Amino acid sequence: MNELDDFFKKIDNSEESSKIFYILGILLIFCVHYLLSRFSQSLIIDFYNHLLLVKKFTIDKADFISLISVVTVFWGAAVLLVIGGLKLYALSPKDIGWKKTNIKNAWKILIGIISVPIYKFLFCVIVVHIQYGCLTHFSFKVNQPAFDTLMFYYFAIFTIFIGPIVEELFFRGFIQTALGKKLDFKYALFITAFLFALNHSYKIHHWYTALNFFAIGLLCGLLKKWDGTLWSSIVAHSFLGFSAKWIPVICK
Numbered sequence: 345m346n347e348l349d350d351f352f353k354k355i356d357n358s359e360e361s362s363k364i365f366y367i368l369g370i371l372l373i374f375c376v377h378y379l380l381s382r383f384s385q386s387l388i389i390d391f392y393n394h395l396l397l398v399k400k401f402t403i404d405k406a407d408f409i410s411l412i413s414v415v416t417v418f419w420g421a422a423v424l425l426v427i428g429g430l431k432l433y434a435l436s437p438k439d440i441g442w443k444k445t446n447i448k449n450a451w452k453i454l455i456g457i458i459s460v461p462i463y464k465f466l467f468c469v470i471v472v473h474i475q476y477g478c479l480t481h482f483s484f485k486v487n488q489p490a491f492d493t494l495m496f497y498y499f500a501i502f503t504i505f506i507g508p509i510v511e512e513l514f515f516r517g518f519i520q521t522a523l524g525k526k527l528d529f530k531y532a533l534f535i536t537a538f539l540f541a542l543n544h545s546y547k548i549h550h551w552y553t554a555l556n557f558f559a560i561g562l563l564c565g566l567l568k569k570w571d572g573t574l575w576s577s578i579v580a581h582s583f584l585g586f587s588a589k590w591i592p593v594i595c596k
């Protein structure tokens with residue numbers, strides 16, 4: 345009996361067991377975030393229908409209010425998960441890259457912006473080559489933002505500004521940093537990119553969409569590692585959202 349107790353104590357105290365439970369805790373926090381994300385998606389639809397059918401709001405107004413209300417609550421919950429994760433894993437805001445930058449480091453943010461068109465060009469070349477077996481023509485189309493609609497302000501404030509900050513805090517800030525404490529950087533990078541793509545699975549309809557989200561996760565993860573702060577990855581993430589909405593790629 346004592347030998348059995350000693351055996352289990354060795355397992356509990358082993359470094360490998362500690363690493364497994366450490367990583368499982370991070371994955372559990374992601375699962376909570378993922379479930380909240382899926383719940384918020386269904387809640388947006390229900391709230392939208394209520395505003396449209398019961399409250400008799402216009403489509404534009406119902407879209408805007410339902411999105412801004414539910415997404416604000418969801419992203420607030422994501423920030424709370426980050427705060428809880430920092431306390432649980434004894435990390436500080438500086439550890440995850442949430443720290444001040446200065447004008448001397450502005451070139452790093454500029455690199456984050458420049459990396460977006462380079463990434464989109466290379467991604468399009470690869471996807472078009474795989475999809476069609478040869479290189480074909482593609483171009484970038486500029487869409488005129490509809491300044492007179494409420495949805496323009498939703499995308500401008502939430503999709504391009506607040507969203508990238510919250511997502512980078514959660515994925516590149518907390519998850520990638522926490523995983524990097526126990527795993528090599530390459531494993532932390534790939535796992536975080538996979539979780540980032542999985543979290544956007546409701547937007548995935550083709551193999552290249554899944555690859556796009558995974559590749560974006562890799563790009564932002566590399567920028568965060570290189571910069572040492574979250575600002576380059578936040579700016580790149582923001583510019584990716586902007587370009588996806590108003591500068592889409594057209595393949596011919």
